[in-house]
Amino acid sequence: MLRGLDISDMLIIDRLELAFQPGLNVLTGETGAGKSILLDSLGFVLGWRGRADLVRQGAEQGEVTAWFDLPEGHPALAVLENAGLPAEPELILRRINTSDGRKTAWVNDRRVSGEVLRSLSDALVELHGQHDDRGLLNPRGHRAILDAFGGLEEARSATRAAWNDWAKARKALDAARAAQDAIRAEEEFLRFAVAELDRLDPQEGEDVALDTKRRRMQAAEKIRTDVVNAYEIMGQNGAESNLADAVRWLDGAADRADGHLEDPIAALNRAMIELDSAMDGVVHAIEALSFDATELEDTEERLFAIRGLARKHDVLPDELAGFAASLRAKLDALDAGEAEQAELEKAARDAEAAYGKAAGILSKARMDAAASLDRSVSAELAPLKMERAVFATEITPEAEGPDGKDAVSFTVATNPGAPAGPLGKIASGGELSRFLLALKVCLTQSQSGLTLIFDEIDRGVGGATADAVGRRLASLAVGGQVLVVTHSPQVAALGAHHWRVEKSVSKGMTTTRVVPLTAPERVDEVARMLSGDRITDAARHAARALLET
Numbered sequence: 001m002l003r004g005l006d007i008s009d010m011l012i013i014d015r016l017e018l019a020f021q022p023g024l025n026v027l028t029g030e031t032g033a034g035k036s037i038l039l040d041s042l043g044f045v046l047g048w049r050g051r052a053d054l055v056r057q058g059a060e061q062g063e064v065t066a067w068f069d070l071p072e073g074h075p076a077l078a079v080l081e082n083a084g085l086p087a088e089p090e091l092i093l094r095r096i097n098t099s100d101g102r103k104t105a106w107v108n109d110r111r112v113s114g115e116v117l118r119s120l121s122d123a124l125v126e127l128h129g130q131h132d133d134r135g136l137l138n139p140r141g142h143r144a145i146l147d148a149f150g151g152l153e154e155a156r157s158a159t160r161a162a163w164n165d166w167a168k169a170r171k172a173l174d175a176a177r178a179a180q181d182a183i184r185a186e187e188e189f190l191r192f193a194v195a196e197l198d199r200l201d202p203q204e205g206e207d208v209a210l211d212t213k214r215r216r217m218q219a220a221e222k223i224r225t226d227v228v229n230a231y232e233i234m235g236q237n238g239a240e241s242n243l244a245d246a247v248r249w250l251d252g253a254a255d256r257a258d259g260h261l262e263d264p265i266a267a268l269n270r271a272m273i274e275l276d277s278a279m280d281g282v283v284h285a286i287e288a289l290s291f292d293a294t295e296l297e298d299t300e301e302r303l304f305a306i307r308g309l310a311r312k313h314d315v316l317p318d319e320l321a322g323f324a325a326s327l328r329a330k331l332d333a334l335d336a337g338e339a340e341q342a343e344l345e346k347a348a349r350d351a352e353a354a355y356g357k358a359a360g361i362l363s364k365a366r367m368d369a370a371a372s373l374d375r376s377v378s379a380e381l382a383p384l385k386m387e388r389a390v391f392a393t394e395i396t397p398e399a400e401g402p403d404g405k406d407a408v409s410f411t412v413a414t415n416p417g418a419p420a421g422p423l424g425k426i427a428s429g430g431e432l433s434r435f436l437l438a439l440k441v442c443l444t445q446s447q448s449g450l451t452l453i454f455d456e457i458d459r460g461v462g463g464a465t466a467d468a469v470g471r472r473l474a475s476l477a478v479g480g481q482v483l484v485v486t487h488s489p490q491v492a493a494l495g496a497h498h499w500r501v502e503k504s505v506s507k508g509m510t511t512t513r514v515v516p517l518t519a520p521e522r523v524d525e526v527a528r529m530l531s532g533d534r535i536t537d538a539a540r541h542a543a544r545a546l547l548e549t
Helices: 037-047 075-082 114-124 139-150 152-185 187-200 207-234 237-256 262-288 293-313 317-384 427-443 463-477 489-493 519-531 537-547
Strands: 004-012 013-019 023-028 059-069 090-098 101-106 110-112 125-128 390-401 406-415 451-455 482-485 497-506 508-517
Touching: 004 037, 013 508, 023 037, 023 090, 023 489, 037 059, 037 090, 037 237, 037 427, 037 451, 037 482, 037 519, 075 497, 090 114, 101 114, 125 427, 139 152, 139 317, 139 406, 139 427, 152 187, 187 317, 207 237, 207 262, 207 293, 207 317, 237 262, 293 317, 293 482, 317 390, 317 406, 317 427, 317 463, 390 427, 406 427, 427 451, 451 463, 463 482, 463 489, 489 497, 489 519, 489 537, 497 519, 519 537
Parallel strands: 023 482, 023 497, 125 451, 451 482
Antiparallel strands: 004 013, 004 059, 059 090, 090 101, 101 110, 390 406, 497 508
16 A cells, blocks of 8 residues: 655655555646646656656756555565565655666665566556556557456466477477488588598598608618618628638638737627628618509509598598598488488477467466456446446457467447447547446456556546546445546545645746645535636535535
């Protein structure tokens, strides 16, 4: 329940403090006195998105404070807990708007975002203004309104989840099909390339090994002749034979040389041993340098084939083996793709069926909720002097989507036999006000603890009809709180608490103030609403009659 509103330097309000009461609170005043400013200021502190130029001219900042009583179990307490704020019986909202447009908000002296304010607003206040803030006249919002009335959040969430699952399944299937199509488009190339790579069968590191072998064979070809020539010089026709002859000759002369040849003979014997070792090494070298003449050609042919294939596929020679594996994987995917695609198609069909089931349940629930809403609105229309009018919630098929496959529209027929049509086009101004009041009552009757605000809900009606509207508002306020901005004396007379909004000019400055009315002052205010600026005795008499009714 809204207990008070404190406004400073907002538009043409310099300072204003209001203390509201339970029951029906009415605010009256001449056109342009500033009644809408009160609602703008309340909307500001509740985080509603509205006009930007709220700060009073010449002031550095405007400020609005609102305080509410929250009984145990009030929905706003859960919002406070979710936001990490103290959940206390008294709720104080404060918001500041500086002249340069910056806005700052507090809840119970804790700084909060505008989003937190708006979440609290949904649990604290329900407004019906001249522009119908909840979109009751806009068919695009009717489905959400019907779902809220019917308590269909769980069914709608299930439908949305099923839609998301179906969308994911379709996406996976589309991706698989696209991948298959892409692979199939290059299938001929893949099969040729894999066959070519399989024939060559390049191994990692083979390029380096082949290049080393080729260089060694090319080098061996150049030096082998020299090595063979050296071996021949060292062999039996060369150094080996000569050394053997020298040793034999020296041995024959040693007996007559008095020991002078012993050391030379020993040295020659050692040289013979070293020569044998050298010749063995040269033999091994000749064997190592020996190769089949075609081996070099084969090595070069394979090396050039590997490097040519690497250039063809724009990879390094050592990457050919991995590249071949990747191509084989694509072919394997193509070969296995049909089975995988069949599984994905089945998953998509199952998801579609699950969505269809969930959407069907939601559609059935909407039909039931629509029938209930129609009955509720019809019951509300009778006390509003519209017992012959017909309100109907039309549900028609529309394209499947996350919120189901139903289009919802509120239609009315104002007289029996008259064609039904959209709410905003068929009803006249006065009829529209009553339709919207009835609808608003039905939509909020399950929401406890709301302060209901009606901005000129009685526009376009008068006499007995205005009295009926006022009585419905008064009954709606029993046990709760309703604030009504009105130009109707019949509605004003039924208020439990009455304020007059006045505008005055002092020293060139226009300001608005709100005055709580005593019983005699209420008589004059209702009389003014009946007769205009000049209040007659007859008007006062009529006003007393209205107030005593």
